[in-house]
Amino acid sequence: MTIRWLNYLWQKPHPATLDEIELLARHWGVRLPEQYRTIVSLHQGMVPEPCVFDVGRGTDVFNTLLTICEDEKWRAYSARNAYQTLKPHVPSGIYPFGDTPGGQYVCFDYRTTPDEPKIVLVTVETDIHPIADSFSAFLAMLHD
Template sequence: MTLQWISYVWDEPRPATSREVEQLEHRLGIIFPKIYKEVAAQYQGMTPHPAVFNVGRGTNVINVLLTVIEDKRWRTYSIMRAYEAVKPHIPSGIYPFASTPGGEYLCFDYRSSPDHPKVVLVTVEMSIYPIADSFSELMASLHDGRVLLA
């Protein structure tokens, strides 16, 4: 299934420049994975379709890819705002990049590798669940949630 992107934060796509991505990396003190930078620059503030991902024995949904830029009107959807909200409650080295409808965050987990972060889900209770070994793996695993019978 081909991944499509649907407007969410803004009515139309609002690409981020490479400079804006670099400024965010500098503020956070990390380097995002290359494929994430390409996707975020093009689709920040948008929703992927399909958007369902597996977590444990269940599933969850990516609501929106958080924004690289901090639009004053839509600051709620910015990576920096999300990071500031979760930082006091989670281990150092975890950075949000997407949210779920339930207010949870998909995050990069740099704790075991500063060059190849894994993807984890941080729940509203600040529990951390592994999702994928990479952003690419997460994107490739998205599905529409339907169960196919053999």
């Protein structure tokens, strides 16, 4: 299924530069998946359609692709800000790239697969639930 990216934070696309993406990767000390780098460079701050994903025995909604660029107005949607919020509460190696309407985070999980991170959901209670084996697999599972 093809994913359409819809404007959310800004009225028109607000691309992230390769330098901004590299700076985030260096800050986190990881190699971000190529497909993520391509998508976030074009669609940061946007919402995917379809957006529903399966987790555990239910479903959730991938709401916003967190921003890479630093925009004070949209700080709450920044991957760096989300990471600072999560960092004291989750194991090292978990980095957010998306959120849900309920305030949960969709994250890369580099703990066991440093070259190809798994995708997990971190709940508001900071429970960690597996979603997919890769970013590509996560996107492929999005549905209505």
